[in-house]
Amino acid sequence: MTPHMYAVRTSALLLTALLALTACGGGTSADADAESGEPVKGGTLVYAVNTEPTNLDPHASPQDITGLYTRPVLDSLVTLDDQGKIHPWLASSWEISADQKTYTFKLREGVKFSDGTVFDAAAVKANLEHIVDPKTKSQLAAGFIAPYTGSEVVDARTVKVSFSRPHSPFLAALATAYFGIQSPESLKKGPEELAKRVIGTGPFVIDEFTPRQGITYHRNPDYDWAPPTAAHSGPAHLEKLEIKLLAEDSVRLGALTSGQVDGIASVPPVNVKQLKADSRFTLQTKQAPxxxxxxxxxxxxxxxxxxxxxxxxxxxxxxxxxxxxxxxxxxxxxxxxxxxxxxxxxxxxxxxxxxxxxxxxxxxxxxxxxxxxxxxxxxxxxxxxxxxxxxxxxxxxxxxxxxxxxxxxxxxxxxxxxxxxxxxxxxxxxxxxxxxxxxxxxxxxxxxxxxxxxxxxxxxxxxxxxxxxxxxxxxxxxxxxxxxxxxxxxxxxxxxxxxxxxxxxxxxxxxxxxxxxFNYVLGSSKKAHGIGWEPQAYPTFYSAWVTK
The missing domain is CATH 3.10.105.10 (Dipeptide-binding Protein; Domain 3)
Known part of the structure; x- marks a missing residue:
């Protein structure tokens, strides 16, 4: 986000009123070093960023960084590719009514949340209702579906979502992390708990979020429902993922060049040429939409x-x-x-x-x-x-x-x-x-x-x-x-x-x-592979892996 939308968004969260950007897309992935060989199972990837969320609940928070922190944990009903095409994810298919006011989704079977709760139509309804609930104080997601009138559970695998008028951006909005599907049981815990921990069906599970320090995750061993756009299927390659907050540009760059972290966000523009010339590192850029x-x-x-x-x-x-x-x-x-x-x-x-x-x-x-x-x-x-x-x-x-x-x-x-x-x-x-x-x-x-x-x-x-x-x-x-x-x-x-x-x-x-x-400029060690991108220019770690 980003000053200043990030700053604006942060002020909104503290004041429970600010609606602000962007968002994260689906689950596309691209290998950062294609010639590096077969992925290695296990290991920990440490990634440093320059900002952090004040609220981990993407249904409530408008911060870009919230999407980055929660995407490893939360899957979406659909995913979006770089050409703007929508693909299945937790929803296996969907139909749009002739008047474009109703979307009927068929859901994948065999999906479960990391707390053991079964993913079904009731879970989808609970998530959408949570987003529009005034108590959630949604600063972004609710605005994406302003004409929403309700959801109907047709059966365990079918949910019908209705709007008061045609709303063509709905599927693209669903692909963002701000509509990431959370465990209905976790949603019952209230905003204070959700601000510190979210539970989803994703390839990783949150261990701990420590403000002003970072967040740690471990692999979800049961994960087997990646979207077709992903680089692989099954559980994540990494055993653990860690995102660290290093706000100062020089400190973050120094942590990468000294080997303390495997990758960093927002390589300072003045250092891009230097990093490109260093054979120990890979530089990736993604123009943000x-x-x-x-x-x-x-x-x-x-x-x-x-x-x-x-x-x-x-x-x-x-x-x-x-x-x-x-x-x-x-x-x-x-x-x-x-x-x-x-x-x-x-x-x-x-x-x-x-x-x-x-x-x-x-x-x-x-x-x-x-x-x-x-x-x-x-x-x-x-x-x-x-x-x-x-x-x-x-x-x-x-x-x-x-x-x-x-x-x-x-x-x-x-x-x-x-x-x-x-x-x-x-x-x-x-x-x-x-x-x-x-x-x-x-x-x-x-x-x-x-x-x-x-x-x-x-x-x-x-x-x-x-x-x-x-x-x-x-x-x-x-x-x-x-x-x-x-x-x-x-x-x-x-x-x-x-x-x-x-x-x-x-x-x-x-x-x-x-x-x-804005271009997202990502610097990584040659030991880090498979860091991918979502269409909205955020890195993804589902297919990432590390070598010693």
Missing amino acids: GGNYSYYPNTAGGVFKDVKVRQAFRDGIDFKTVVDKLYFGVFQPAFSPISPATQGYDKSTETQWKYDPDGAAKLLDEAGWTGRDDQGYRTRDGERLTVRWPFLKAFAREQRDTLAQQIQAEAKKIGFDVAFDDVTVAEYLPKVIKGDYDLADFSWQRADGDALRNLFSSSSITNAEQYGQNQAKYTDKEVDGWLDDSLNTTDLAERAALYSKVQQKVNTDVAVFPVYV
Whole structure:
């Protein structure tokens, strides 16, 4: 997630209100070192990350890292491949009614949870009901199935799920870890217990989750229901899996190069070239689908209510050069709110707007910001052109705090005073609810182009009753119509055409300042093999193995 969507998501969890990104997909796997030979059974793989979840229950938590921590434990009804195709997993087949309001699933036989509970239709119903239960305080999953009206247990192996209207993104949502199927018995233990431990049917079982340290797992010896997209079947190769929290980039990289861990997340861009050149290690990258890391102007109030001012900010800053220099080409400059890896991405957005400081100056003149104060900032009627940016610096990752400072310096050249407000997590949410900000920033990983609906539908604007991802507070009837139409069809081409219109319109209206496309950069020892990827750019460990 990711500052700042990760930071935003964390604040939400602490405040039980924030709805935020992305998500994890199905169970695809790719060998990191194909020529390494037959997998070795046993051993422990240690993997270091730079963030941790505050809540292990993916039904409640919106954090990306929650998906990473729980995917080894939780299977899903279906899985999603990189081309957007849905495959069976715990569900062996499904049918969609003619009006696209009802999904009927046939379930696999012989599946059981690690606590001994049998997986059946009642378990599926219990999970979906848990997600939409207000007591769960779901910050993400419930929003993915807003039209859900209920589930019917037809028989032990058949469950019927109903919606009040067509809802085409449902299957893709089911493939995420946020809809991972948990033991119905464990769901009865309540939110406090689920925040510390989840129980599923997956290839691993949690031993212990220790905040600020990490999480350990052991192999589920009974596992025999991997999806057809997986690299192997049966139990996991590893005997044990350990994920350690090492927040500092230098510490995490040092742990890898010294042999203390087998792999790390988020290799610092400055060290990518160095790691590539070292024969002891393998470097893998995966471009993340979903929302790019972007800045979202508050279009409903403040200085960015004026589209000319928004366009001046976007066009007057050389985002491409800043991104290229800071990230050494590891992250690509963004031009659309969604990444090229997302179903429905419109490549034509890459030429829709460009860096134009002279044009930006003219736009500010036209908007009335013609004066200059003694520090060189634009003024109008004695008021400085100030952009208020609540920034959770403590949660900044991928050098986003450094990036923000560089953008601040570039903005000053065209007359904007970008003022950071280093807020606490307790202070952030009230500002978003009240609209007391000019700029917000986050990324949000999700394989489905329906991410656009969450980011720009007027129904996704935050208010006192809900937290939505539309932090631009953007409202447009055409965009709302296209996004609603996208829910009515499962045809990927039709949906892509609608998503293209949305991308073009929000760029025209400057409802987003795209910054960069996030790439998950994974470094591993040559002793670690088979670390795979989910479609939403998270590593998977089901087919992983280690050599001595």
